[in-house]
Amino acid sequence: MEKEKNLVLDSGLKTRHLCTAEFEVGGGLFTVGASPFGEQRVGYITGGRFFGPRLNGKILAGGGNWSRAGKMADGRHVGTFDARTMWQTDDGAMIYLIYQGRSALSDDVRADFANPASPDVDPARYYLRIAPVFETSDPAYDWLNAVLAIGVGERTDFGVRHQIYEVL
Template identity: 30%
Template sequence: MFSMRAILTILTCLLFSTLALAQATPKSPSLNFLYSLNCTLGPALQVGGGPIGTRTVIPITGGTFSGPRLSGKVLNLGADWGLTDSKGLFSADTRYQLQTNDGAHIFIRTSGPTQSDGYIHLRIQFETGSSKYYWLNNIIAVGILKAGAGGVAIDAWELVSPK
């Protein structure tokens, strides 16, 4: 037989574990829109097979980007060194350069796989010495890429902590 104290202890434990489960799903982060980018691409160079897939280099030849906090052009300086795996899934692996309308330079790295809907989900990393855009160095950003004829469109967002 359980003592009254043991029963109260068990009930208290059950109550707190139920509350913990109810609060187990944290609030989701939100996204702040950064920009929409359209860029042109040069002819692809098929590098060939390697130990982790088939590499294709696609030159990034220009374009523009525009958003609430930064706008400018995509320089003819960079490429996508994408990889197609053994199952035929393409993953982007880019490095390229932006120049803002006020002359700042922003280096970008992106990577991410093609989704079943044909879009590519990107992880975006920024690097700049500009004091005006230095905040980009310290954010987590994501993007969605849609390929088109001779170019791509990318919409980019900054991850924002839940409130």
């Protein structure tokens, strides 16, 4: 059984590890390009899985992440996330998950991400955070409808992995 992880932030905000979510993003990113509103991209979620002390199952294909990219005055590349996906628990419950978030990375990290021959990039070198919310009609998971969560992400060879924490 996965050991429960708790984190106390300076503000006294408490969290409890909810699950790890591994999103598979097949086919890469579709890019609209740099419009007057920023560089718009879409990543298609092709599957995945989630697992934790109270929540386990698969991430269904068909969701996506609509992201924008830009550059800050200090030179870092920043991005926004607007993702929607469906999860199915091991016991058959359907959960709708949406999240928004932010990323920030330097030129060298961005170059490493773009290079297929580059080794895994240490997540300590970049910032990737999300704020997921859940919706379900299943009575066994009704508690999720009242949860606000935060997630810390890392890029993987299959897409992205998020450690998701329930804000208590």
